[in-house]
Amino acid sequence: MGSSTLISILITFLVVVLILWLTQRLPVDGRVRQIIQIVVIVVGIIALLRYLAVF
Numbered sequence: 001m002g003s004s005t006l007i008s009i010l011i012t013f014l015v016v017v018l019i020l021w022l023t024q025r026l027p028v029d030g031r032v033r034q035i036i037q038i039v040v041i042v043v044g045i046i047a048l049l050r051y052l053a054v055f
Contacts, residue, residue, distance in 0.1 A: 008051050016044035 023036045 005051055009048060012044060012047045012051065016040060016047075 019040050020037055023033055023040065026033060026036075028036075
């Protein structure tokens with residue numbers, strides 16, 4: 001159980017980092033890019049907390 005949780009957390013972290021990197025490459029306004037990054041970070045934190053059994 002512990003190793004599968006660790007792998008899930010690692011995959012979630014890598015996906016969040018990849019999406020944040022991709023949003024930097026989008027040709028959009030800086031304000032929209034900030035909003036997208038905030039949404040991605042919040043969703044990533046919620047997913048990580050779910051894996052840690054907080055929710």
